[in-house]
Amino acid sequence: MSEDFKNDTEKYYFEEDHYQAPEERNGIHVTDAQQAVRILLQWAGDDPDREGLKDTPDRVVRSYTEFFKGYTVNPAAILNKTFSDVENYKDMVVLRDIRMESYCEHHLVPFIGIAHVGYIPNKRVVGISKLARVVEAYSKRLQIQEALTQQICLCIMTTLEPLGSGVVIEAEHQCMSTRGVHKPGVKMVTSSMMGNFEELEIQRKFLSRISR
Ligand SMILES: [Zn+2]
Numbered sequence: 001m002s003e004d005f006k007n008d009t010e011k012y013y014f015e016e017d018h019y020q021a022p023e024e025r026n027g028i029h030v031t032d033a034q035q036a037v038r039i040l041l042q043w044a045g046d047d048p049d050r051e052g053l054k055d056t057p058d059r060v061v062r063s064y065t066e067f068f069k070g071y072t073v074n075p076a077a078i079l080n081k082t083f084s085d086v087e088n089y090k091d092m093v094v095l096r097d098i099r100m101e102s103y104c105e106h107h108l109v110p111f112i113g114i115a116h117v118g119y120i121p122n123k124r125v126v127g128i129s130k131l132a133r134v135v136e137a138y139s140k141r142l143q144i145q146e147a148l149t150q151q152i153c154l155c156i157m158t159t160l161e162p163l164g165s166g167v168v169i170e171a172e173h174q175c176m177s178t179r180g181v182h183k184p185g186v187k188m189v190t191s192s193m194m195g196n197f198e199e200l201e202i203q204r205k206f207l208s209r210i211s212r
Contacts, residue, residue, distance in 0.1 A: 019066045021058075033061045067103055070140030075151075078133045079159040082124040092202075094118040095131045096210045104175045105142035113171025113187065115139075116210040117152065119162040120196060126160060145171055145190050153192035164195030166206045 021030045034057035041048040041056065048057070096116040104111055115135045138151045149169050156165040168191045177184040196202050 019062045019069075021061045021065045025065075030061060033064075034058055037061065066140075068141060070137045073137040073140075075134045075137040075155045076159045078130050078137060079126050079155065081130070082126050082160065084124050086121070086125050089121060089125065092118055092120050092205060092209070093125065093128075094206065094209045095128055098132050098135050100135055100139050100169060100171065102139035102143045102145070102148055102171070103141070104173060105144055107175035107179070108142070109174040109178065111143075111145060111171045111173040111175070111188075113169060115152070116168045117156070117165075118167075118197070118206045118209070119156055119160060119165040120202070122161055122163050124160055124162075131156075145169055145173075145188055149190040149192045153194050157194050162195065164193070164197035164199075164202060166193045166197040166203065167191065168207075168210060 021033070023030055025033075037057035037060045038048045041053055046053060048054075094116065095118070096114075098115045098117065100115045101110055101112050103109070117131045117135065134155055135152055138148055138155070149167050153165050153167040156162065156167075168189065170187050170189045172185070172187055176182075176186060193203055193206075197206060
């Protein structure tokens with residue numbers, strides 16, 4: 001990973017209150033992105049030049065910079081710094097109730113909920129905030145919940161090489177509550193279990209630790 005990439009990652013994490021859209025992102029100039037928002041405003045039936053909407057294209061593009069900051073982060077790199085001086089710790093590590101905000105790739109609206117992440121270390125453990133950052137790196141992209149759940153689990157498996165890992169996500173999808181079937185309060189629950197988390201006994205232990 002290049003030094004630039006790392007710095008970018010840090011930048012997106014720490015300047016949370018004032019995201020600046022880069023001049024160009026993935027070959028698209030910022031003014032073209034703003035123009036696309038302007039067209040949508042007009043298409044919706046409003047006047048993009050009226051006072052209240054004047055700065056909206058700029059605000060939307062900056063919001064999108066934040067919503068989709070996960071594309072600028074390499075999740076595996078987050079887990080690279082591990083502690084190996086806890087070789088005797090062989091039990092399950094669980095981080096539960098991690099707030100998660102992601103964006104439905106079908107409708108571009110948020111799905112919001114919580115993620116629970118567990119693993120059983122095999123010599124290496126990682127700082128707990130790092131697990132939350134991996135959740136964030138994958139969720140701040142266009143996603144479907146099933147893929148998001150698996151990606152987090154797979155990333156932990158391949159970088160930490162634990163005995164096993166499990167991820168459970170419970171989320172409410174705004175594409176179901178504010179449009180389509182209009183069913184608020186419905187939660188989708190997905191899970192991914194890899195390594196020894198495929199064993200029923202271990203799954204039971206994990207699920208009991210994340211249940212209220
Ligand atoms: Zn959707």
